[in-house]
Amino acid sequence: MNLINRFVPKNDKLQLLHNDPTLTDAMSERLTSWFPKIPREYVVVCIGTDRSTGDALGPLAGTFLSEKKPKHITIYGTLADPVHAINLKDHIKLINGHHKDAFIIAVDASLGKSTSVGSIISDVGSLRPGAALNKDLPSVGDIHITGVVNISGFMEYSILQNTRLSLVVEMAKSIASTLEKVDLQLAYSKPFPAIVASNQKRKSGVEV
Structure with a gap:
């Protein structure tokens, strides 16, 4: 769970409501526009825990995306195997060891202004889980x-625990659909065969 910085310039940031019919196309295009020109491995890290309704956005998005079986993206963080505060450093070490020079897309829940609740935001740069x-x-x-997923400013932990699950689920589905579209766009970018083969082996449980 991170906290949106209201004073950071928007730059190329894209913010849309989770039920906006243009979200999947617009956000997937924005995300891929930030990808490196030279093909790399692509890793999605969905951060959060299933022990908190509001903070379950990441694991839910990771689970929904895994069910879509992307071919060009490796996923970390699901309901069955979440990436959270306790094991985050271990997962970063694991990713750095298994995916050399990977391009990482981080996914997390956040708290913000009341007018932004229900919005999904994509931006360049890293995020700070737990902020x-x-x-x-x-x-x-x-x-x-x-x-x-909810408003910031007072008793954040309690607010996370009392966030509506229905909203979090719908937002997670929108994120998963966006990343599925990203995966399809990667198919047209013709990534290096070695990268694709490496991802497929990891998904099948073969250590590389």
Whole structure:
């Protein structure tokens, strides 16, 4: 869970409501526009825990995306195997060891203004998991997606626990659909065969 900085210039940031019919196309195009010109491995790290309704956005998005079986993206962080505050550093070490020079898309829930609740935001740069709860965790991602699940400013932990699950589920589905579209666009970019083969082996449980 991170906290949106209201004073950061928007630059190329894209913010849309989770039920906006243009979200999947617009955000997938924006995300891929930030990808490196030279093909690399692509890793999605969905951060959060299933023990908190509001903070379950990441694991839900990772689960929904995994069910779509992307071919060019490796996923970390699902309901069955979440990436959270306790194991985040271990997962970063694992990713750095298994995916050399990977391009990382971080996904996390966030708190923000009341008018932004329900919005999904994509932006360049890393995010700081746990910032909303004053946790000192390492930054993650070359680019990131955040979903504003509730308001910030007072008793953030309690607010997360009382966030409506229906909203979080719908937002997670929108994020998963966006990343599925990104995966399809990667298919047309013709990534190096070695990268594709490496991802397929990891998904099948073969160590590389």
